[in-house]
Amino acid sequence: MYRDGMPRSKGDHEARRRDVSEAVWQVLAARGFTSLTLRAVAAELGATTGLLTHYFPTKRALIEYALDLLEQRTVSRPRRHSGEGLAAFRDALLDILPLTPVAADSNRIWVSSWDAALSDADLSTDYARKYAAGRDRLTERVAAAQELGELPSGNPAHVAAGAQAFVLGLVVQALFDPAAFPPQRQVELLDDYLARLTAPH
Amino acid sequence: MYRDGMPRSKGDHEARRRDVSEAVWQVLAARGFTSLTLRAVAAELGATTGLLTHYFPTKRALIEYALDLLEQRTVSRPRRHSGEGLAAFRDALLDILPLTPVAADSNRIWVSSWDAALSDADLSTDYARKYAAGRDRLTERVAAAQELGELPSGNPAHVAAGAQAFVLGLVVQALFDPAAFPPQRQVELLDDYLARLTAPH
Numbered sequence: 001m002y003r004d005g006m007p008r009s010k011g012d013h014e015a016r017r018r019d020v021s022e023a024v025w026q027v028l029a030a031r032g033f034t035s036l037t038l039r040a041v042a043a044e045l046g047a048t049t050g051l052l053t054h055y056f057p058t059k060r061a062l063i064e065y066a067l068d069l070l071e072q073r074t075v076s077r078p079r080r081h082s083g084e085g086l087a088a089f090r091d092a093l094l095d096i097l098p099l100t101p102v103a104a105d106s107n108r109i110w111v112s113s114w115d116a117a118l119s120d121a122d123l124s125t126d127y128a129r130k131y132a133a134g135r136d137r138l139t140e141r142v143a144a145a146q147e148l149g150e151l152p153s154g155n156p157a158h159v160a161a162g163a164q165a166f167v168l169g170l171v172v173q174a175l176f177d178p179a180a181f182p183p184q185r186q187v188e189l190l191d192d193y194l195a196r197l198t199a200p201h
Numbered sequence: 202m203y204r205d206g207m208p209r210s211k212g213d214h215e216a217r218r219r220d221v222s223e224a225v226w227q228v229l230a231a232r233g234f235t236s237l238t239l240r241a242v243a244a245e246l247g248a249t250t251g252l253l254t255h256y257f258p259t260k261r262a263l264i265e266y267a268l269d270l271l272e273q274r275t276v277s278r279p280r281r282h283s284g285e286g287l288a289a290f291r292d293a294l295l296d297i298l299p300l301t302p303v304a305a306d307s308n309r310i311w312v313s314s315w316d317a318a319l320s321d322a323d324l325s326t327d328y329a330r331k332y333a334a335g336r337d338r339l340t341e342r343v344a345a346a347q348e349l350g351e352l353p354s355g356n357p358a359h360v361a362a363g364a365q366a367f368v369l370g371l372v373v374q375a376l377f378d379p380a381a382f383p384p385q386r387q388v389e390l391l392d393d394y395l396a397r398l399t400a401p402h
Contacts, residue, residue, distance in 0.1 A: 032320040034235065112316040118309060118376060119233040128378040161374070161382075162390050166363070169370030173362070175319060177329040181362075189363050196397040 019045060020055055024066050025073070029105035032112035036066055063116060067123070070109050071130075077106070086150035086198070089141040089163075093190055096167045098174050099183040107171050135160045151197060159197060166193050220246060221256055225267050226274070230306035233313035237267055264317060268324070271310050272331075278307070287351035287399070290342040290364075294391055297368045299375050300384040308372050336361045352398060360398060367394050 023044040027036055038056060042049045056062040080091035098104035117123045138160035145151040151159070170189060174181035181189075224245040228237055239257060243250045257263040281292035299305035318324045339361035346352040352360070371390060375382035 032316045034316050034320050108319060112319060114373065115233045115235050115313040115316045118313060119235050124377060128381070131374060131377055132381065158390070158393065162367070162394060165370035165374055165390065166367045167370065168373050169366035169368065172315070172369050172373075173332060173366055176325060176332055180329070180333065189359070189366065192359065193363060196400070199397070199400050 017055075020052070021069055024062070024069060025105070025109075028066060028070075028109045028112065032108070033063070033066070033116050034112070036062060038062060067113060067116075070106070070113060073106060074110075077103075084144065085141075085148040086145040086194070089138065089145050089151075090190070090194060092138055092141055093163060093167050093194075094187070096171065097183075097186050097190065098171060098178075099186060104175070104178070108175055111172060111175060131164070135164050138163060152199070163193070163197075166190070218256075221253070222270055225263075225270060226306070226310075229267060229271075229310045229313065233309070234264065234267070234317050235313070237263060239263060268314060268317075271307070271314060274307060275311075278304075285345065286342075286349040287346040287395070290339065290346050290352075291391070291395060293339055293342055294364060294368050294395075295388070297372065298384075298387050298391070299372055299379075300387060305376070305379070309376055312373060312376060332365070336365050339364060353400070364394070364398075367391070 020041070023041050024036070026044050027040045031040070037059070038049045038052045041062070042052050045052075056065060077095075079095050081088075082091055096107075098107040114127075117127045135157065139157045142151060142156035142159045142163075146153055146156060167190065170181070170186055174186055221242070224242050225237070227245050228241045232241070238260070239250045239253045242263070243253050246253075257266060278296070280296050282289075283292055297308075299308040315328075318328045336358065340358045343352060343357035343360045343364075347354055347357060368391065371382070371387055375387055
């Protein structure tokens with residue numbers, strides 16, 4: 001579909017960029033960062049690898065683009081808003097789990113990115129910062145639930161770190177074994193976890 | 202050190218195999234599966250890539266060897282045995298966490314292997330089976346702790362799945378942010394998790 005070189009107008013350019021993003025996403029969702037090559041993206045797009053080198057002069061540029069795409073799609077995904085306090089804390093945790101095919105793709109790509117991220121000092125620092133920011137947002141919700149009397153008092157950062165660990169590990173289990181961890185079971189496990197948090201401790 | 206071709210005796214062969222294993226392990230611990238190449242292993246070993254092709258005729262053979270090595274070292278690692286029932290359940294969970302540099306290397310390699318495993322249907326099935334077997338072993342310990350009255354009654358498989366999720370997620374957090382999750386904090390978070398399990402539910 002894109003065998004005739006570079007786009008000619010700004011509209012063409014934007015449309016192509018969207019198509020390229022979608023092709024990168026599809027390769028990642030199906031085969032992970034291990035298999036992310038110009039050749040694989042070109043095949044997905046029905047384009048030549050030559051065309052793609054206009055977008056990604058190096059393998060590293062492709063990887064960085066993919067990581068940015070993952071970040072953007074994660075930031076802009078729809079979020080649950082079912083209430084305040086404990087309900088908002090639960091919403092934030094449900095938003096992380098692979099409860100839909102779209103969320104499963106996104107999680108599969110996140111897990112796949114961990115190898116690359118752990119292998120690169122800058123990226124590893126960046127990921128540590130992202131997860132710390134995630135814990136900070138959870139901590140605010142825990143503190144709000146404590147103020148409402150829905151969670152017992154105690155260090156909210158500690159509760160947030162535990163909950164983040166729980167959902168990250170549940171993501172990994174559900175990705176490897178979707179038959180054993182269908183959405184309903186993930187939600188049950190999370191609700192059981194939350195029920196234990198609400199008991200005085 | 203290994204520039205002169207194939208080993209000449211069985212003893213030489215065994216010694217070399219150990220050295221090759223160690224070189225593969227070091228590459229994985231430092232840079233993950235993404236960076237596992239014959240060239241990287243050869244550099245670590247101080248050998249030629251030519252020598253290594255005797256061991257690993259293809260990239261896939263190298264990856265499979267690395268995955269076997271990870272499995273073997275995990276199976277044969279020392280385990281805690283501090284008691285029965287709840288203590289044995291806690292031991293099994295502590296055995297998973299990156300509480301020592303050796304355990305951190307091993308976990309870093311496990312996390313790194315997830316991308317490759319999720320990208321390959323056979324490997325993915327194999328991993329799902331491994332994690333299910335891990336949950337079964339945890340389930341036995343939960344059931345034993347329930348029989349001793351140390352954990353409240355309830356579906357032990359459900360408790361085991363939650364605990365496995367919790368420690369897997371804690372592994373990921375600790376690998377990305379060892380400063381925020383030193384061994385002592387990991388143990389505190391786990392003990393807090395276990396304390397909530399022991400309360401009637």
